[in-house]
Amino acid sequence: AQSVSQHNHHVILSEAASLELGCNYSYGGTVNLFWYVQYPGQHLQLLLKYFSGDPLVKGIKGFEAEFIKSKFSFNLRKPSVQWSDTAEYFCAVLEAMYSGGGADGLTFGKGTHLIIQP
């Protein structure tokens, strides 16, 4: 089974700073990768996803992520963060969870808690 590593558990930035959150998954082959965000008191929302094609993926709210196959990485970036980006961010990989087929499930990293100071 895949494992997902998010290297930074807590990140504190000032507004307008650039952001990069690291994410590595454990083994290769065809992978489907996701970043989810959870704002305080809200449910998890999809930021962006990579299935195939252009390794630079653009998501909502100005976020983007780059899939680098050789590094097993899918880092999240934003050029200029805002106070409203304060949230928990989760990287996830989709994999088959049932040997008989029929269910693909997400394996999540432990999350990065991002705090943006005004």
Next chain:
Amino acid sequence: DVKVTQSSRYLVKRTGEKVFLECVQDMDHENMFWYRQDPGLGLRLIYFSYDVKMKEKGDIPEGYSVSREKKERFSLILESASTNQTSMYLCASSSPWGGYTFGSGTRLTVV
């Protein structure tokens, strides 16, 4: 939009009680999942179901069971609640392309 509804936002239960957490989705998805979310541990999969009456253990199934009698409903059962099951519980359903929709979560406190 797919909607995943968890019946309770907050629950407080006593140690030893049997607890039912209910989840309903409205998009006819076959796959449904229960996760628990704990600070510093991310989301960990408890159980999932890929069809009615079908279930599979996730990474941390101990102390839990599930029921899927109808396609739209997936219930998580704590047979005898313990304090270490105090957590945020998230239900999700997934589309054929693998995209997840999460419920708002149930914050369970076991005292």
